[in-house]
Amino acid sequence: MRLLYSKPSPYSSKVRMAAHLCDLKLDLVSTNTADEGAELTRTNPIGKIPALILDDGSTLYDSRVICDYLDRLAGNPIIPQAPDAWAATKRVEALADGMTEAAMAALYEKRYRPEPMWYEPWMDKQWRRAHRALDALEQEVAALPEAPNLAHLAVSCDLAWVQLRFPEELDGRHPALAAWLERFFDRHPDLAALKPQA
Ligand SMILES: N[C@@H](CCC(=O)N[C@@H](CS)C(=O)NCC(=O)O)C(=O)O
Structure with a gap:
């Protein structure tokens, strides 16, 4: 999975921390939202980071949806289910x-x-x-x-x-x-x- 992110972005950091605790590897793609580049807007029409590209090419955003998805993939290590x-x-x-x-x-x-x-x-x-x-x-x-x-x-x-x-x-x-x-x-x-x- 590839994560469009930037170092100062707090929402990107949250996703990276979530992936770490879920023991999932993300390939990081440094992304400047000001450019409104093709990969960013193809991945997330809203043009914001973080945005995730899954192995099958499908995409996910925003940070809350991505964290929920990673948690589900890993069997809920970071979101209590009760x-x-x-x-x-x-x-x-x-x-x-x-x-x-x-x-x-x-x-x-x-x-x-x-x-x-x-x-x-x-x-x-x-x-x-x-x-x-x-x-x-x-x-x-x-x-x-x-x-x-x-x-x-x-x-x-x-x-x-x-x-x-x-x-x-x-x-x-x-x-x-x-x-x-x-x-x-x-x-x-x-x-x-x-x-x-x-
Ligand atoms: N609700 C979104 C917020 C994402 C967001 O605001 N990202 C900022 C960077 S931290 C961004 O892409 N800003 C560029 C812009 O608003 O043009 C999430 O949780 O992912």
Whole structure:
């Protein structure tokens, strides 16, 4: 299987960590979404990464679908199947990924629009969303089980991306989450090696 990915992408890191814990090998294809290249748009018409090309040539996206698929292939090592535990895991994944989505929207506003067109009220709304999600994550990480599952992967990738792009948000505003992240990566150096990087 080939994964279209980039090193800083938190959702790509989550998929790579999932594949690692599922003991599945992915061939990595470094992909710049700004190019809107043919392989990317053929694989995922939405033009986003991560996107997966299976051995038979069929394709899968987005990161949540890919992680669910890898987990099923491997016999569910990272997603608990009992309804309550499944719901808790997927909720935390949605919360962490949604936090990143909001912060990324604010980042893209400045990256892709000329400065006179930046719309502050819209960016402020994204940050209110991200801040509420970070506050909620402080409670959620305290309740995570010991053994890493998909929720740990999503939270660690999303927080590591925030630390990369907006370090003051984590180390300044959410030191408990920064401490959780450091502890998690200390305990799991194999996962730390796959975290989002510049
Ligand atoms: N919901 C998607 C989000 C994917 C996403 O936003 N990927 C970013 C990189 S981390 C991307 O491709 N951005 C390029 C763009 O929006 O044009 C997922 O979970 O895979």
